[in-house]
Amino acid sequence: MAAQEWIISAFTFAFGCCIGSFLNVVIYRLPREKSLVSPGSACPGCGRPIRFYDNIPLVSWLVLRAKCRHCGMRISPRYFVVELLTGLVFLGLYLVYFYSPLRQGMQAPNGRFVYVVHVVLLAAFIAGSGIDLELWIIPLSICWFATAVGFVGAAVGGYLIDPEVIKAFSLLPVASPETGALALGAGIGLAISLLLLKAGLIHRSYQEPEAQAGAKPVEVKPEVEKGAFPFADDPEFNHRLEAMREVIFLTPIVLGAIAANVALTRPAAVATWWAGLLIYPAVAGFLGSLFGYFVGCAVVWATRVLGTLAFGKEAMGLGDVHLMGAAGAVIGPLMVVVAFFVAPFFGLGWALFQTFFKKIRQIPYGPFLSLAVLTVMILHDRIVREFAFLFLH
Numbered sequence: 055m056a057a058q059e060w061i062i063s064a065f066t067f068a069f070g071c072c073i074g075s076f077l078n079v080v081i082y083r084l085p086r087e088k089s090l091v092s093p094g095s096a097c098p099g100c101g102r103p104i105r106f107y108d109n110i111p112l113v114s115w116l117v118l119r120a121k122c123r124h125c126g127m128r129i130s131p132r133y134f135v136v137e138l139l140t141g142l143v144f145l146g147l148y149l150v151y152f153y154s155p156l157r158q159g160m161q162a163p164n165g166r167f168v169y170v171v172h173v174v175l176l177a178a179f180i181a182g183s184g185i186d187l188e189l190w191i192i193p194l195s196i197c198w199f200a201t202a203v204g205f206v207g208a209a210v211g212g213y214l215i216d217p218e219v220i221k222a223f224s225l226l227p228v229a230s231p232e233t234g235a236l237a238l239g240a241g242i243g244l245a246i247s248l249l250l251l252k253a254g255l256i257h258r259s260y261q262e263p264e265a266q267a268g269a270k271p272v273e274v275k276p277e278v279e280k281g282a283f284p285f286a287d288d289p290e291f292n293h294r295l296e297a298m299r300e301v302i303f304l305t306p307i308v309l310g311a312i313a314a315n316v317a318l319t320r321p322a323a324v325a326t327w328w329a330g331l332l333i334y335p336a337v338a339g340f341l342g343s344l345f346g347y348f349v350g351c352a353v354v355w356a357t358r359v360l361g362t363l364a365f366g367k368e369a370m371g372l373g374d375v376h377l378m379g380a381a382g383a384v385i386g387p388l389m390v391v392v393a394f395f396v397a398p399f400f401g402l403g404w405a406l407f408q409t410f411f412k413k414i415r416q417i418p419y420g421p422f423l424s425l426a427v428l429t430v431m432i433l434h435d436r437i438v439r440e441f442a443f444l445f446l447h
């Protein structure tokens with residue numbers, strides 16, 4: 055590696071650590087509904103603003119020995135860990151993509167654009183995982199931000215990178231006429247479901263009873279776990295009814311996808327027009343990313359609904375649904391399915407430890423989904439080779 059590349063690598067690590075410093079702000083403030091930009095960082099103990107020389111990623115935590123300079127309040131090691139982890143992820147992915155044989159195609163002109171999209175997703179996942187570990191919730195705004203980056207990245211990517219290279223190496227999601235029609239129909243169905251929800255014709259699942267018209271207030275038990283729905287442990291609470299509400303919400307999405315696929319790919323004249331429309335990189339990229347989003351949501355939502363119906367308890371959270379939707383929008387439909395089945399291998403050890411030693415029945419699954427997504431990003435080409443028959447266009 056030339057001296058210039060060592061400098062770039064060092065900068066990539068340092069930049070990742072700076073992003074990690076911002077992610078610490080997101081992890082602390084976002085679930086507490088505080089502004090991410092104002093006021094500036096301050097010690098929660100004495101309230102004094104943190105000076106710039108005490109806010110240098112990694113270095114300040116070590117120099118201050120994990121204590122506030124003024125009041126001596128202990129600074130959580132989470133700040134150091136998140137900064138270091140983000141820096142290592144930024145650097146590690148950079149080296150894998152551009153200095154190893156694991157990812158072919160990244161060396162194409164403007165291939166670094168794909169790297170940028172991927173690290174933005176991973177940075178969002180680090181923030182979401184940090185919040186999930188602490189509070190057992192994943193703010194949907196994080197997932198929506200990452201999803202939007204996936205949509206824009208896929209739509210713009212075809213104008214920065216040769217579309218044939220993108221398809222050959224699966225660098226970004228690209229829709230075929232069939233998957234594009236499914237994505238468009240599902241998007242229309244989602245809009246219909248949201249309108250029905252807003253009109254009150256269908257109801258949200260797991261809505262607090264006092265928020266429902268005519269319902270009696272229910273006392274929240276003090277022992278309810280963090281991040282859990284307040285009435286989830288009530289033996290009289292009907293989880294299966296909540297699952298059926300979600301099935302009703304999903305029905306227009308499924309029907310819309312089927313109807314659009316039939317309407318746009320069966321009649322010869324319409325199919326020809328539709329295939330011609332997908333020649334445009336922005337259209338094919340956006341619909342490919344949208345299809346990946348729906349597939350990512352679907353694999354988790356199906357597990358959630360079927361698990362809830364089978365066991366009578368809420369299975370997985372809606373935050374996990376949106377998390378994998380964001381992943382699908384960035385890495386595509388097939389890779390997000392692989393990631394979903396890889397995640398349990400990361401979560402099994404944690405689950406056993408929590409069950410036997412801490413007596414906790416609920417585990418934060420977001421971090422394991424995030425690890426699985428990182429894994430398939432790194433092993434993408436190997437997965438494609440092993441399952442090449444699934445990637446035939």
